Amino acid sequence: MNNVFRFFTERRLVEATGLRAVTVRDMLAHLKKVGGASIFYHTHASYIEHHFVRQRFYNDFASWISGALQEHKLAEKIAGIDMLDYTTITDLRNAIIKTITQDLNERKGERARKAPPGEEFHFCKAKNFVFPTGIEARTIDEFFECLRHISPLSLYFHVFESRLRLQRTTSDFAVWLTDMGARDIAEKINRLDPYAFNLEELRERIISLYK
Amino acid sequence: MSISIEAYRPIVGTQFIDELYRIADHINDRAIQHINSTPVGGGVAEILHRLVPLTNELGVKATWDVIKGSEEFFNVTKAFHNALHGSGNDITDDMFEIYRETTRDNLKSMNLYGDVIMIHDPQPAGLIAKKDEIGRKWAWRCHIDVSQPNKKLWDFLQQYVDQYHASVFSMPDFSQQLPIPQFLIAPSIDPLADKNRDLEQSFIDEIIEKYELDPDRPIITQISRYDRLKDPVGVIQAYKIVKKRYDVQLVLAGGGASDDPEGAAVLQEAQEMGAEDPDVKILLLPAYSDKEINALQRASTVVLQKSIKEGFGLTVTEAMWKRKPVIGGATGGIRKQIIDGVTGYLVHTVEGTARRIIDILNNPTMADELARNAYEHVRNNFLLTRHLKDYLLLMIALERDGSDVIEL
Numbered sequence: 001m002n003n004v005f006r007f008f009t010e011r012r013l014v015e016a017t018g019l020r021a022v023t024v025r026d027m028l029a030h031l032k033k034v035g036g037a038s039i040f041y042h043t044h045a046s047y048i049e050h051h052f053v054r055q056r057f058y059n060d061f062a063s064w065i066s067g068a069l070q071e072h073k074l075a076e077k078i079a080g081i082d083m084l085d086y087t088t089i090t091d092l093r094n095a096i097i098k099t100i101t102q103d104l105n106e107r108k109g110e111r112a113r114k115a116p117p118g119e120e121f122h123f124c125k126a127k128n129f130v131f132p133t134g135i136e137a138r139t140i141d142e143f144f145e146c147l148r149h150i151s152p153l154s155l156y157f158h159v160f161e162s163r164l165r166l167q168r169t170t171s172d173f174a175v176w177l178t179d180m181g182a183r184d185i186a187e188k189i190n191r192l193d194p195y196a197f198n199l200e201e202l203r204e205r206i207i208s209l210y211k
Numbered sequence: 212m213s214i215s216i217e218a219y220r221p222i223v224g225t226q227f228i229d230e231l232y233r234i235a236d237h238i239n240d241r242a243i244q245h246i247n248s249t250p251v252g253g254g255v256a257e258i259l260h261r262l263v264p265l266t267n268e269l270g271v272k273a274t275w276d277v278i279k280g281s282e283e284f285f286n287v288t289k290a291f292h293n294a295l296h297g298s299g300n301d302i303t304d305d306m307f308e309i310y311r312e313t314t315r316d317n318l319k320s321m322n323l324y325g326d327v328i329m330i331h332d333p334q335p336a337g338l339i340a341k342k343d344e345i346g347r348k349w350a351w352r353c354h355i356d357v358s359q360p361n362k363k364l365w366d367f368l369q370q371y372v373d374q375y376h377a378s379v380f381s382m383p384d385f386s387q388q389l390p391i392p393q394f395l396i397a398p399s400i401d402p403l404a405d406k407n408r409d410l411e412q413s414f415i416d417e418i419i420e421k422y423e424l425d426p427d428r429p430i431i432t433q434i435s436r437y438d439r440l441k442d443p444v445g446v447i448q449a450y451k452i453v454k455k456r457y458d459v460q461l462v463l464a465g466g467g468a469s470d471d472p473e474g475a476a477v478l479q480e481a482q483e484m485g486a487e488d489p490d491v492k493i494l495l496l497p498a499y500s501d502k503e504i505n506a507l508q509r510a511s512t513v514v515l516q517k518s519i520k521e522g523f524g525l526t527v528t529e530a531m532w533k534r535k536p537v538i539g540g541a542t543g544g545i546r547k548q549i550i551d552g553v554t555g556y557l558v559h560t561v562e563g564t565a566r567r568i569i570d571i572l573n574n575p576t577m578a579d580e581l582a583r584n585a586y587e588h589v590r591n592n593f594l595l596t597r598h599l600k601d602y603l604l605l606m607i608a609l610e611r612d613g614s615d616v617i618e619l
Contacts, residue, residue, distance in 0.1 A: 011230065013604045014395040016383040037615045049592060050550065118542055122383030124395065127608055131233060131619035133226070151226050165616070 005143055005176045007135040009154035010161060012048075012126040014041070019123040023112045024065065024074065028100045030123055031061075036089035037125035040164060043083065043092065045126070047199055048156055058195065061096060061121075068115035074103045083195045089164060130157065140182050143173075144210045152199040159194045159202065173206070185209055213264035214403050216596075222402050223596045231596065234603045235269035237619045242272035243606055244325025248288065248334035250277050254398070254525070255331050255354055258598065261401050265599050271606070276321060278335045284313040288334045291368075294361035295333065302364045310337065310367075323347070327606050329379075336371045348609040351375045354398070356385040356522055356543075376609055381523055382544055394605060397547070398523045399598035400532060400589070406501040407532055410509060418506035422492055424460055429512035429572055432462040434504055434529075437478040437495075440520045441465075442540065444477070445561045447484045447491065449517070452565035454490070457572055461485070464494040464507055508533050513571050513578075517564055521545050528593045531555065531585035536578040538567045548593070554585040 017038055021027040031039070042060035057063040057079045066075030077099050086092040115121065133154055137143035147155070158172040170190050177186040188209045194202050220228045245263065247255050259275050266273035280288070287306045294302050314337030323341055327348045330336055332355065342349055351372055357365065357380075365387070372378060372389065379394045380386040386393050400407050419426050431450060435441040443463050450461040463481060478495065485491030496503060508514060514530035516539045523544030530537045531548065537555040539545035549555035556567040571578045591597075611617055 009230070011234065011600060011604060013601060013608055016380065016386045016393040016395055018386070018388045018393065035615075050553075050588065055550070055553070118384065118546075120384075122386075124383055125615065127604075127615055127617065129234070129604055129607065129617045129619055131230075131237075134229075134233075151224075 003138065003180060005137045005146075007133045007137075007146060007150050007154050008130055008157055009133045009151055010128050010130045010157045011153070012128050014045075014124050014126050017123040017125060021064075021121040021123070022114050024069065024071065024100060024104065025112060027061065027065075027121060028097065028104070031093060031097050031100070034123050035125060036093070038123050039089050039093045039096070041125045042123070044156075044160055045124075047160065048153060050198070055198070064115070064119075064121045068119040068121070069113045071113060074100065077103065084193060087164065092164075128161070140177065140180055140185075140210070143176070143180075144207055147203060147207055152203070155199055155203055213261070216265050216268045218403055219594075219596050223590065223594060227596060227600075231269055231600055231603070234600065234607070234619065235271050238271045238603060238606050240272075241326035241606060241610070242274065242324070243327045243329060243602070244323070245273070245275045245329050245331065246278060246321075246335045246338065247275075247331035248278050248280065248285070258399070258401075258595070259331075261404070261595060262599055262602065265595075266602070269599075269603070271603065274325065278313070278317045278321065278338070280313045280317075280334070284309055285334075291333050291364060292355065294364045295355055295357050295368075297359040297361065302361055302367075307367055314338065314340070327609055329602075330375075333368055336368060339371050339374045342374060348606075349375045350377045350379055350394075350605060350609060352379040352396075353385070354381060357387055358385055360387075377605070379605065382547060384543070394601075394608070396598065396601045396605070397544075397593060398525055398528075399593050399595045400525060400528050401595040402532060404501065406505050407529055408505070410502070410506055414502070415506045415509050418503055419510050422462070422494065422507075424462070424492065424510065426510070429457070429459045430462060430510055431459055431513045431515060431568060432464070432507055432511040433515040433517065434464050434508065434526050435516065435518070436465045437474045437481065439473070439477055440518060442517045442519050443481045444484060445519075445564070446515055446517050447481060448561045449515075449564035449568065450491065452562070453568045453572075454488075457569065459512075459568075459572070460490040460492070462492045462494065462507055462511070464492075464496055464504065466496045466498060466500065505529075505533075508535060511535055513538060513568055515564065515568075516540065516545060517558065518542055518545060524548065527555075528589055531582075532589045532593075534582040534586045536571045536581045537585060538564055538571075548588065550584075550588070553581070554588045555581055 019030045019034060021030055046055055046058045059079050062075040062079035065071045081095050135146050135150060137146045162172045174186040174189045197205060245259055249256050263273045263275045287309045318341055323345060329350045329352050330338060331352045336351060339349055375391055377392045377394055378389055379396050381398055383395055424430060433446045437443060453459055482493050485493050508530050514535045514537045516524055516527045518540040521543035527537055527539050527545050527548050538558055539549045541557040541559055549557050551557040558564045558567055
């Protein structure tokens with residue numbers, strides 16, 4: 001068994017898809033056809049771009065529906081989608097579509113709100129460049145020491161990106177710790193909801209599990 | 212002399228600089244050639260002056276060439292610029308012919324040798340005509356807002372743009388529907404430039420004295436051209452509301468109104484509004500006042516950018532970098548930079564601006580937190596080194612098009 005944990009990181013280039021939404025219905029129509037990379041981007045970008053602050057919504061769809069459309073109920077419902085329930089982007093996409101569709105059905109006949117000019121929703125996606133950081137851990141002690149020093153993006157890659165991309169139910173960290181015999185810590189990491197923290201808080205929380 | 216990449220290490224962190232080297236390693240021997248229309252003046256030249264040497268220092272060959280054009284050509288491209296913003300003159304077929312002619316001349320005289328050729332803005336966009344002959348990877352880097360362009364002009368330019376392998380815009384809001392990939396690369400500021408670097412307190416004190424400001428009372432500042440879209444009049448109105456109960460000072464500082472009749476009128480209006488009040492300083496700064504602007508921003512208690520319409524709004528970035536609480540008009544790139552209540556405040560009205568100034572004056576702890584978040588937001592997202600990283604990634608993306616995940 002290879003018991004070295006190699007920390008990877010990622011950098012990204014963001015791309016505009018050219019799709020824009022002015023109303024919830026526009027957003028729904030685009031959600032059905034936009035690529036999976038765009039769904040992933042808008043449910044995760046905020047964790048990276050504002051990794052040091054706590055945000056009201058980390059989900060861009062919820063942020064826009066709340067901020068630009070002032071549709072607070074729907075925004076809360078979308079933000080309330082439990083990301084850990086989904087291991088594929090397709091399932092996550094369907095959950096968002098279902099939430100919006102239900103909301104529209106419940107409010108049939110109401111006039112659709114439009115985003116003010118300049119506040120349209122732009123569907124984007126990211127091209128990710130993944131590479132090793134050169135940081136490696138051979139023991140559990142080393143692993144938690146490394147965790148203090150890796151960049152927020154490296155943490156993000158192992159906790160969020162690899163889970164949804166590799167379609168695992170756990171993070172890279174939990175897999176390796178289990179292999180190293182630290183099943184109890186791995187389970188604690190698995191029970192953690194990484195979506196509830198900003199990245200710096202998440203780092204501290206994971207480190208605290210080992211103390 | 213250019214500044215070494217190593218000078219940025221203490222600012223952005225050693226991991227980030229190491230990553231730049233790692234990414235650069237994957238570019239191997241490929242060279243990037245930037246082409247724009249002017250060697251000096253303007254944001255594009257300013258950024259290239261710094262980015263090109265830094266790219267070379269990372270081991271990636273980067274060069275920068277400038278197209279040649281007559282005064283007539285540059286008058287045409289100035290008209291293009293205004294029309295792309297959705298304002299200004301009629302666009303005529305004669306203008307297109309002048310553009311084509313200059314493009315033909317440059318195609319004959321210019322050496323197009325980069326493995327990646329990055330063409331900045333519309334002026335040199337026609338050079339793409341050489342693509343079929345010489346191959347290479349071509350990117351069109353558009354620094355301006357083309358979301359609501361003059362249609363006739365856009366149809367003309369799009370014949371060129373569509374031939375590129377990729378386009379690059381500053382924000383999704385600036386982009387267009389195109390058949391080629393549209394990468395988004397935000398502008399940046401250089402933390403080591405005179406406009407942004409740390410200053411000796413003695414220099415800041417000198418500037419405070421020069422402009423007869425009182426360092427013991429709060430200073431509200433807006434740095435911007437005298438342009439209605441920057442709403443200097445609204446800034447003075449907001450100041451007047453605050454001034455009723457708070458002993459504050461206002462600095463409006465900007466440059467370049469001499470050849471712009473509209474700007475001169477706005478300046479005059481602002482001067483008249485502030486004429487009776489010794490605590491209102493309306494400054495017309497000459498070009499190359501970067502260090503003074505830096506000092507004025509650093510001397511401020513609150514920085515405003517109460518724009519009604521804005522491009523990206525780099526003055527906001529500059530103030531945020533100096534750990535100032537910033538209040539910005541909720542428009543354009545200001546909305547990308549200010550997360551309302553987290554990295555500053557977004558406002559829509561004079562009254563809202565006054566309210567937020569008062570909030571900041573009364574809550575120094577909260578103001579410090581906004582300022583801290585603002586600094587961190589800029590450090591992570593809007594510094595020159597991030598711009599450099601994005602250009603390197605773009606070079607790789609152009610070589611390996613297709614996949615959403617690229618393993619290096």
